[in-house]
Amino acid sequence: MEVFIKPTYEEMCKVAAKLIADVVNTKSHAVLGLATGSTPLGIYRELARMHREEGLDFEHVTTFNLDEYAGLPSDHPQSYHHFMHENFFKHINIPKQNTFIPSGTTNNYRAFCQWYEQQIKDCGGIDLQLLGIGSDGHIGFNEPASSLNSRTRLKTLAESTINDNARFFENRDEVPIYAITMGVGTILEARQILLVANGKNKARAIADAIEGPVTCMNTASALQLHPSTIYMIDTEAASCLTMREYYDWVQAKKPDVPQA
Numbered sequence: 677m678e679v680f681i682k683p684t685y686e687e688m689c690k691v692a693a694k695l696i697a698d699v700v701n702t703k704s705h706a707v708l709g710l711a712t713g714s715t716p717l718g719i720y721r722e723l724a725r726m727h728r729e730e731g732l733d734f735e736h737v738t739t740f741n742l743d744e745y746a747g748l749p750s751d752h753p754q755s756y757h758h759f760m761h762e763n764f765f766k767h768i769n770i771p772k773q774n775t776f777i778p779s780g781t782t783n784n785y786r787a788f789c790q791w792y793e794q795q796i797k798d799c800g801g802i803d804l805q806l807l808g809i810g811s812d813g814h815i816g817f818n819e820p821a822s823s824l825n826s827r828t829r830l831k832t833l834a835e836s837t838i839n840d841n842a843r844f845f846e847n848r849d850e851v852p853i854y855a856i857t858m859g860v861g862t863i864l865e866a867r868q869i870l871l872v873a874n875g876k877n878k879a880r881a882i883a884d885a886i887e888g889p890v891t892c893m894n895t896a897s898a899l900q901l902h903p904s905t906i907y908m909i910d911t912e913a914a915s916c917l918t919m920r921e922y923y924d925w926v927q928a929k930k931p932d933v934p935q936a
C-alpha cells in the first residue's frame with residue numbers, strides 16, 4: 677500500500693483526480709468504480725475541469741457505483757443516482773448507458789445484485805475503484821461485522837452511518853435503513869484501489885484501516901490484503917497514524933527509488 681498525506685483537501689483531490697485521469701488516458705476502455713458522499717466531490721469537480729479545459733475524454737469509460745439507498749427512486753434528491761448525475765456525469769461526456777449504479781427500487785434485490793456483479797465481470801472488471809471511508813471504517817456500505825468475502829447485496833446501515841448521513845436529509849427519520857452495496861470481496865477484485873479521506877472524524881478509522889489488524893470491524897482494513905491500494909488523505913485524517921513520518925519519508929524519497 678502507499679500512503680500520501682496532503683496538506684489540504686483541494687490538493688488531495690487534485691492528485692487523486694490526476695491518478696484517475698491517468699487510467700482514463702492510458703486504458704482504451706477504462707472501467708472506474710465510483711463512490712458518493714462528500715469526500716469525492718472535489719475529485720469530480722477536478723475531473724470535470726480536466727474534461728472541460730484539457731479534453732479529458734470519458735466517451736469510452738464505463739463506471740460502476742458502489743452503492744445506492746434501498747427505496748429511493750433515481751430522481752430522489754438524496755439518491756446516489758441523482759448525486760452522480762448532478763455532481764459528475766452531467767459535466768462530462770460519458771454515455772448514460774455506460775454508467776451503472778445499483779437500483780434502489782428493484783423488486784428483486786437478490787437477482788439485481790447478481791446481475792450487477794455480472795455486468796462488472798462482462799466489462800472486464802474494475803480498473804480503479806475510488807473509495808471513501810465511513811467514520812466506522814466502512815467502505816461502500818460494508819458496515820462493521822460485514823464478511824470480508826461479501827458480494828453485492830442488500831445491507832442494513834449502522835446507526836452511526838445513519839447519523840453521519842442525516843446531514844444530507846431534512847431529518848434523520850428520512851435516511852433509509854437499507855442500501856445495496858458492492859461487497860468487500862467485490863471491491864477487492866478491482867485492479868487498483870484509491871481510498872480518499874479528509875477531516876479529523878476519519879482519523880481513527882484511517883489509522884485502524886492502515887495500521888490495525890485486518891478485521892471485519894473496520895472493513896477498510898481488508899484493503900491490506902489488496903496488492904495495489906493508494907490512500908490519499910489530508911493531514912487531519914492522518915493525525916492518528918503511528919507511522920506518519922515513515923509515509924512522508926517514503927514519498928520524499930520516491931524520485932530516488934532504483935528502477936528494476
Ligand code: F6R
Pocket residue numbers: 710711712713714715716742743807808809810811814815816817
Ligand atoms: C459512498 C460510500 C460510503 C462513503 C462513506 C464516507 O458511495 O460508499 O462508503 O464513502 O460513507 O462518506 P463521506 O465522504 O460523505 O464522509
